[in-house]
Amino acid sequence: MIQISDGWSGINHFPDRDDQTKLRLERYDRVPERRNGEKRGASLRIAIKLAGAVPLLISCTARPALAQTIGDLQSMTIDQLADIDVSSVSKTAQPLSQAPAAISVITRDMILRSGATTLPEILRLAPNLQVYRTSASGYVITARGMNGSSEAQSYSNKLLVLIDGRSVYTPLYSGVYWDMQEVPPSDIERIEVISGPGATLWGANAVNGVINIITRDAGATQGFSASGQAGAFERSATLQYGGRAGAALAYRVYLSANDGDSTKTAAGQPANDDWHRLQGGFRLDWTPTAADSISLHGDLLGGRHGQIGTADETIHGGNLTARWTHQAVNGNQLQLQAYVDHEARGTLDGGGHFWINTYDLDLQHALTPWVGDTLVWGGDLRASRYLITGAGGLFFVPAARTLWLGGAFAQNTLSLTHRLDLVTGLKLEDDPYVGVSVLPSLRLSWRPSDKTMVWGAISRAVRSPTPFDTDVEEYLGSLLYLKGNPDFRTEKLTAFELGTRLQPAKQLSLSVSAYYNLYDDLRSVEISPTLLPLTWGNRLSGHSYGVEMWGTYRPFDWWTLSASLDLFGDDYRFPPGAIELVGVSQIGTDPRQQASLGSSMTFGPVSIDANFRQIGSLPYADVPGYAELDGRIGWSIGHHLELSLNAENLLHRWHVEYPGGYRIPRQVRIGVACRF
Amino acid sequence: MSVLTRLFALVVATVAVAAVGAAAKAPGSALEFAVKASYLTKFGPFIHWPPGAIPDDGPAQICLVGVDPFGAMIDAAAHDQQIDGHPLTVARMDAVDAKSAASCQIMFVGKPTAQSTADTLHAAAGLPVLTVTDRSRGVAGGIIEFVISDGRVRFDIDQGAADADGLQISAKLLALAVAVRR
Numbered sequence: 001m002i003q004i005s006d007g008w009s010g011i012n013h014f015p016d017r018d019d020q021t022k023l024r025l026e027r028y029d030r031v032p033e034r035r036n037g038e039k040r041g042a043s044l045r046i047a048i049k050l051a052g053a054v055p056l057l058i059s060c061t062a063r064p065a066l067a068q069t070i071g072d073l074q075s076m077t078i079d080q081l082a083d084i085d086v087s088s089v090s091k092t093a094q095p096l097s098q099a100p101a102a103i104s105v106i107t108r109d110m111i112l113r114s115g116a117t118t119l120p121e122i123l124r125l126a127p128n129l130q131v132y133r134t135s136a137s138g139y140v141i142t143a144r145g146m147n148g149s150s151e152a153q154s155y156s157n158k159l160l161v162l163i164d165g166r167s168v169y170t171p172l173y174s175g176v177y178w179d180m181q182e183v184p185p186s187d188i189e190r191i192e193v194i195s196g197p198g199a200t201l202w203g204a205n206a207v208n209g210v211i212n213i214i215t216r217d218a219g220a221t222q223g224f225s226a227s228g229q230a231g232a233f234e235r236s237a238t239l240q241y242g243g244r245a246g247a248a249l250a251y252r253v254y255l256s257a258n259d260g261d262s263t264k265t266a267a268g269q270p271a272n273d274d275w276h277r278l279q280g281g282f283r284l285d286w287t288p289t290a291a292d293s294i295s296l297h298g299d300l301l302g303g304r305h306g307q308i309g310t311a312d313e314t315i316h317g318g319n320l321t322a323r324w325t326h327q328a329v330n331g332n333q334l335q336l337q338a339y340v341d342h343e344a345r346g347t348l349d350g351g352g353h354f355w356i357n358t359y360d361l362d363l364q365h366a367l368t369p370w371v372g373d374t375l376v377w378g379g380d381l382r383a384s385r386y387l388i389t390g391a392g393g394l395f396f397v398p399a400a401r402t403l404w405l406g407g408a409f410a411q412n413t414l415s416l417t418h419r420l421d422l423v424t425g426l427k428l429e430d431d432p433y434v435g436v437s438v439l440p441s442l443r444l445s446w447r448p449s450d451k452t453m454v455w456g457a458i459s460r461a462v463r464s465p466t467p468f469d470t471d472v473e474e475y476l477g478s479l480l481y482l483k484g485n486p487d488f489r490t491e492k493l494t495a496f497e498l499g500t501r502l503q504p505a506k507q508l509s510l511s512v513s514a515y516y517n518l519y520d521d522l523r524s525v526e527i528s529p530t531l532l533p534l535t536w537g538n539r540l541s542g543h544s545y546g547v548e549m550w551g552t553y554r555p556f557d558w559w560t561l562s563a564s565l566d567l568f569g570d571d572y573r574f575p576p577g578a579i580e581l582v583g584v585s586q587i588g589t590d591p592r593q594q595a596s597l598g599s600s601m602t603f604g605p606v607s608i609d610a611n612f613r614q615i616g617s618l619p620y621a622d623v624p625g626y627a628e629l630d631g632r633i634g635w636s637i638g639h640h641l642e643l644s645l646n647a648e649n650l651l652h653r654w655h656v657e658y659p660g661g662y663r664i665p666r667q668v669r670i671g672v673a674c675r676f
Numbered sequence: 677m678s679v680l681t682r683l684f685a686l687v688v689a690t691v692a693v694a695a696v697g698a699a700a701k702a703p704g705s706a707l708e709f710a711v712k713a714s715y716l717t718k719f720g721p722f723i724h725w726p727p728g729a730i731p732d733d734g735p736a737q738i739c740l741v742g743v744d745p746f747g748a749m750i751d752a753a754a755h756d757q758q759i760d761g762h763p764l765t766v767a768r769m770d771a772v773d774a775k776s777a778a779s780c781q782i783m784f785v786g787k788p789t790a791q792s793t794a795d796t797l798h799a800a801a802g803l804p805v806l807t808v809t810d811r812s813r814g815v816a817g818g819i820i821e822f823v824i825s826d827g828r829v830r831f832d833i834d835q836g837a838a839d840a841d842g843l844q845i846s847a848k849l850l851a852l853a854v855a856v857r858r
Binding site: 073074076078079081082083084217219220222247250287289290293327 | 707710711713714715717718719722752753755756757811812813814816823824825828829830832848849852854855
């Protein structure tokens, strides 16, 4: 069923920026030289040295802690108790409601009640993300701006996305192939979305945000379930079985299929982008002793989608993750995780293709060196091997490499007083291109009352160079038109954040965060002394700023209302004398505001949900703002059966969300879910 | 304690930990047990006891049988809490029989001291007592079992056992459970 393909389409391996806007590159039959990947022995040695330096880090960085008293706990609801991270091992060492960062959480309930069938559509529920659907299966997702520009081949690349601890942004260009990241929606426990930098814990690429997708324990998905949705535009189905082998071992296996029809281009022509995907996977949770838990999960994925003017693109992926967590009697926790991940994309009929395999080892240790304080430290080592077979004028030279990445971090939460916490952290990361990056952060949180928290943070993050920055070669006919820059530097961010989280009444909760981001060495398109080839430079700098606010209000047990508003501004510049090719809009064309309103009602077995969103126009592009409404009506019949009516984009026949994007149509789907 | 003193203490403590290494005996996971103690005092409103299960004029009682991992935390957590208008009290015992078990509305079965876990649970079987164990610490059985799921204190519910004891568990609590056995 799932095989490694060897087709692909030149530049189209980047997700769904299509020919409409892309530089049209003619097919050119040159086969690039292939050199085998250079081993980065030096990086490995540095990583080992870093690991040795960890005790030093512990003693010289302050560490964050949980200062929970029984009094605090007593005032919490039972749901809030269930949300307290007592392990500190998930790198967010605090209960989410107290983490000093702009975190929103998409709960399982929200996911099921949205009726969304794909991960990007689920992410529309996060008030601090911007989601642009570019085609039937293509998405661009950002936090705090920088949505890129297809014309300038600037692809959104400043988000870190984790699925059960496995990083899914591709090392090839630091973006995410959203059409390769699926989890059956009902298996998701929750999604934590952090806007703002998280580099101190998660390393390079956690520049503008972190999306942390956590799936359910296999013990929570027992029994047989079958669910499906079908409509005129999209269909999906999932079959799952969860069982136990003895008291200590639970497992589940699933198979899911998705299928979507073609959209139309902005001009109304068929976009030929119909798509199909088939995915299967399993998760196994084993608790051999009271102190140890082991989980093993994996997925296999295959699919294809159509493209305009060229053969279909195929996608293949597979991953396997093993994690061991040991909870010592003294409360310390040790976690060791290893994963392998395979991704391949290619265009049929002799187009280009690539594969990339990633091997990752990650260690984390959380301890309580002092009552009320928490120290988390850890290290990771990652190797990514790839082979890119160019075609259509796009090549990577060398075509194959092995990229070694190593890092070590420590973060301490220190309770200065009962109500004041200081979180200090440092990550050192050694990447294959520029060596060691130092990624510090400082956070302070203050709880003037049990219902109020104010936090502030200063942190630094970087986006490391990738093969797309250093190795790419693009041809127009026989003319070398664009060449990567081996001296490309990291893109750097220093972020200042201030936020508050309030619960003025039991039914009302609010979160407001403001940020000021100072960027330097952002990627720009530059000319060479002979004009061509163009190359990448680091000549853009500037700042962005904004406010994100969201809140929920629950006037009655049966009714929850939510609202959000993001305001955004930016100003980027070239240094004096720069050629300013393609302008500052190559960084992105981000809406100045985004707002949403949601309503969620339950009447016994019937649930009614509506989510309205309004997105501002994109300033440097001819994409007007739009407002849309998604909705769902669900009807549970007994414990085993639920019927639903799911609607997306009810307000208009179609709308366009991204420059060069296709028409995203209104759609209605009927859904059935049964569980035994 | 002043901020400076605490900072100094932290530096001393972290250096000590780094020096002694993993063998260092850090204070236990106080938060984990504080959360479990809070759960025990908050389950009440989500359970329907049959009429007469709670004495009309008496308090509702949380019994801790065997090793008590909570200490004063659970007394503090139970303070000012109620079940159906009955004030909540905490009693500690090494062993129970059917008679003494009947005086409990909620029974937390800790690591055994004088009586095996099976015998303790057997004594409460058939009585309207919400039995709770801590599987994350190696004691399993009863209606509710604490587990650690993704760093959070959560629980499994054995609805069949609750039915057999005449207890009704609200849908809200069932929804919070990691797993429900029927």
